[in-house]
Amino acid sequence: MSIKNRRLTYSLAINEALHQTMERDDSVILIGQGVKSPWYVGNTAQGLIKKFGEQRVIDTPVSENAMTGAAMGASLAGMRAVVVHPRMDFMLYAFDPIVNEAANWYYMNGGRISVPVVFWGVINRGGEQAAQHSQALHAMFSHAPGLKVVMPATAYDAKGLMVAAIEDDNPVVFVDDRRLYNTEDDVPEELYSVPIGKGIVRREGKDVSVIASSSMVGEALEAASILERSGVDAEVVDLRTVKPLDIALIRKSVRKTGRAVIADPGWRTCGLAAEVAAVIAEDDPGCLKSPIRRVTLPDIPAPASRSLEEKYYINSKHIVDAVTQSAGVNIPL
Amino acid sequence: MPVDKETVIALYREMVRIRACEESFVEPILSREIRCPVHLCTGQEAVAAGVCAALEKKDYIFGNHRSHGHYLAKGGGMREMVAEVYCRETGCSRGRGGSMHLIDPSIGMMGSAPIVAGTIPLALGAALAASIRNDGRVAVSFFGDGATGEGVLCESLNFAALKKLPILFVCENNFYSTHLPIDEIRVSRRIYELGIPFGEQSHRVDGNDVLEVHRAARKAVDLCRKGKGPVFLECLTYRMHGHVGPDDNIQGTHTDIRPPAEIEKWRKKDPIRKLERHILKKRVASKSELKEIQVQAEKEVLDAHDFARSSAFPKGEELNLYVYKE
Numbered sequence: 001m002s003i004k005n006r007r008l009t010y011s012l013a014i015n016e017a018l019h020q021t022m023e024r025d026d027s028v029i030l031i032g033q034g035v036k037s038p039w040y041v042g043n044t045a046q047g048l049i050k051k052f053g054e055q056r057v058i059d060t061p062v063s064e065n066a067m068t069g070a071a072m073g074a075s076l077a078g079m080r081a082v083v084v085h086p087r088m089d090f091m092l093y094a095f096d097p098i099v100n101e102a103a104n105w106y107y108m109n110g111g112r113i114s115v116p117v118v119f120w121g122v123i124n125r126g127g128e129q130a131a132q133h134s135q136a137l138h139a140m141f142s143h144a145p146g147l148k149v150v151m152p153a154t155a156y157d158a159k160g161l162m163v164a165a166i167e168d169d170n171p172v173v174f175v176d177d178r179r180l181y182n183t184e185d186d187v188p189e190e191l192y193s194v195p196i197g198k199g200i201v202r203r204e205g206k207d208v209s210v211i212a213s214s215s216m217v218g219e220a221l222e223a224a225s226i227l228e229r230s231g232v233d234a235e236v237v238d239l240r241t242v243k244p245l246d247i248a249l250i251r252k253s254v255r256k257t258g259r260a261v262i263a264d265p266g267w268r269t270c271g272l273a274a275e276v277a278a279v280i281a282e283d284d285p286g287c288l289k290s291p292i293r294r295v296t297l298p299d300i301p302a303p304a305s306r307s308l309e310e311k312y313y314i315n316s317k318h319i320v321d322a323v324t325q326s327a328g329v330n331i332p333l
Numbered sequence: 334m335p336v337d338k339e340t341v342i343a344l345y346r347e348m349v350r351i352r353a354c355e356e357s358f359v360e361p362i363l364s365r366e367i368r369c370p371v372h373l374c375t376g377q378e379a380v381a382a383g384v385c386a387a388l389e390k391k392d393y394i395f396g397n398h399r400s401h402g403h404y405l406a407k408g409g410g411m412r413e414m415v416a417e418v419y420c421r422e423t424g425c426s427r428g429r430g431g432s433m434h435l436i437d438p439s440i441g442m443m444g445s446a447p448i449v450a451g452t453i454p455l456a457l458g459a460a461l462a463a464s465i466r467n468d469g470r471v472a473v474s475f476f477g478d479g480a481t482g483e484g485v486l487c488e489s490l491n492f493a494a495l496k497k498l499p500i501l502f503v504c505e506n507n508f509y510s511t512h513l514p515i516d517e518i519r520v521s522r523r524i525y526e527l528g529i530p531f532g533e534q535s536h537r538v539d540g541n542d543v544l545e546v547h548r549a550a551r552k553a554v555d556l557c558r559k560g561k562g563p564v565f566l567e568c569l570t571y572r573m574h575g576h577v578g579p580d581d582n583i584q585g586t587h588t589d590i591r592p593p594a595e596i597e598k599w600r601k602k603d604p605i606r607k608l609e610r611h612i613l614k615k616r617v618a619s620k621s622e623l624k625e626i627q628v629q630a631e632k633e634v635l636d637a638h639d640f641a642r643s644s645a646f647p648k649g650e651e652l653n654l655y656v657y658k659e
Contacts, residue, residue: 072455
């Protein structure tokens, strides 16, 4: 098998995953608001209607609850539906079909029928879009047993995790970030999947583990190069899947470095970073040379004004700060 | 549209089975042998029987919290249902669901759930799947008058009409949303009119007249199969027990606040007695033949309880099974 690597953007990698899975399997359908409109979904859905028709690529009324439930119902009836929420804030209307129905269906029916559905939600932060157009809600979904939640940080993973989510027999929440849509990566042309539940070390290091998800992975790598200049050797762990967490990988890294900084684009309280911190603390607190640090959004709704956004969002600088506090070193930026 | 004799008898048998099964739960609930919440459908049997008799095995149905009748009428095994109500490993949901989570995908009973209106969009999706595959299947969503307060019903009515999906929305209007009489939750009692603004065929039938329900359902299913769906069907009916458990005014355990005179009025409209009168009048069957059907149903029910009671509970160490499909 030859793997022809070429550069592809994150959004086109998702598009390719959809093309290839729909081509391979007639039961795969895409449903959701805006699949006809690049304004909604960028180029992630380009060419799909032309190739597969409006029967399988369905633009919908603004009815998140019913459309998400319908995606699940279609999956109960033998399809593999992907339902897209171009802004995941609107997914809150669909909490019932996602959390009450899909997450529980397999369990509460004693394994009689599974729900191979993908709930795809896009984070759209920044741009003065304010509190209802900017939210990263992955932690809410991660709380519910029965759901899997993935957050690709690279174009390679965007394709591979979308394929894996579609192939999975369980409901998978696929959370991507529009900020990443133009980032490029080597993406094989052939169809492949990235295993759900496995993280990856993006950069080996010995002084501190920076454990990151989604858009924070890139920020963590940037932080690592800044830290390197000051002699701090940071390891960057990309969680890839946030439910179920790759606990073994997290613990292995922290046991090695003895320090943990967790960077997550969600809120602080009961967030993903809190869970990762608990996973570390429950393992062997003795291996920690300094307290765990979290880099998260504050417990504040997203503001509109750029002057407030600047204070609100987190980036590599916040990660560098957390690492220097953790490592007890002083790094002039 | 005439209903042939075999179907009339089949409808009678189905209602008698459901009734016998429902009433058999009263005692074990009171003795706490059965503990999960049980929503009895006594009085509403004609809707389940009449609609499901219009369906084929391949068709899909989705239920709600009060779905014993739907499950049985679609062809679900009584043993497996009763065992589920007892929360045993041999139950249709292996004791993980209880009375509110009945399922048997092999006969098109795709599941039931107590989140009011929660399964309506699931049925919508099953109809969408049938429409994409063009496989001639029809989906039925059973919900109550309480579900008409949920926004997802309107979303689903709209999308179904927009895509001409093969779905039958069956509202079992029993005039009570748990404790609240219908006039306290809606301005209009004419629920079937909900389908009209979406351009759907919408009808109201006497939900205690199984022949009327069946005829309307056959017509609706036929339309759906021809690509002329969806159809909205409101069935006027009444539950003879309180919202949950065997509770009623006579028992006086206070979840049922309905006026005794009203209950009495509906007792006279009992769907089984009504069909019985029709059968005897039209000489479709004799009294003794009907008696035999009742005896058979009682036997089946006793057998199902024996099966359930002799079945094991799920093993504690298997608590974590079925969270994910491996």
